Amino acid sequence: MEDNYKVPEKTRIGHVHLKVSDLDKSLDFYHGLLGFEIIQRLGDQAAFISAGGYHHHIGLNTWQSKGAPPAPKHSTGLFHTAIVYPDRKSLAQIFKRLQEANYPFTGAADHGVSEALYLDDPDGNGVELYVDRPKDEWPKTEDGEIDMYTRRLDINDLMSELD
Template sequence: MERHPTHPAPRVGHVHLRVSDLDRAVAFYRDALGLEEQQRFGTGAAFLGWDGYHHHVALNTWDSLGGTPPPRGHTGLFHAAFLYPDRAALGAAVRRVLEAGIELTGAADHGVSEAVYFDDPDGNGIELYRDRPPADWPRDARGMLAMGNAPLDVAALVRDAGRP
């Protein structure tokens, strides 16, 4: 396969999800993740962002109103990941999720990052994480990344964030 050069720093700009109940999904992303509703597009879509950005998460019911999550074993979104700038910000976000009564489905120290996982009301996977500095990323003898899946002490993460 021929490789084509790309811009050196593309990044994921937003995630757009099909949901079954728009108001329920907006409430989840607003209350649990702290996103702000920026716009409603009729009764079928909403756009939410942090810090006034047009949208980091778009939600729609165009083909999914009243629908059910895809069954396990099918293709589709594994999770949308939201990167926090540091451990304190991640811990504060995780505290908000836990205080909202959302059950975590996982938590891991990947060596390059610390991450927690849970599902939105439509069964879409969500990851909240923070990266360690690249100089601290674990590498094998060949210099390749050596990411892992070690347990993460979520209580310590939240405690270390302090109180707002």
């Protein structure tokens, strides 16, 4: 279907809703460790969490997945949930918090347009914590297209935000 339709420019992704095996373990991660606020909890079946009092950025439920094992890595489904931090200092703060909690990272990268930390939640769902660079700093090709890449994130430079 080629009709040149484009999604409206100000469209955004509203929230992600994850099937989890254990609501308390997921809340320990998303609320206890990452710091999301619990907006509503429905017993041991579901919770809605957010940053800044929004109705919810992340929904967590056990409706079809209570006690289930993680989805196989080499199957279709969610690759990761990406959480955008407002600035580099905030990203450095969450890096330090996770490091102090000995929470394992699966990676860290400089993508030119952003700087990112990668980890898995208790159910093996990928989580990207990142900060965008200002749009005028994004790398471009000679013909003006965005030229994203994956390079090693300079953790020492990121942590200098806390000095």
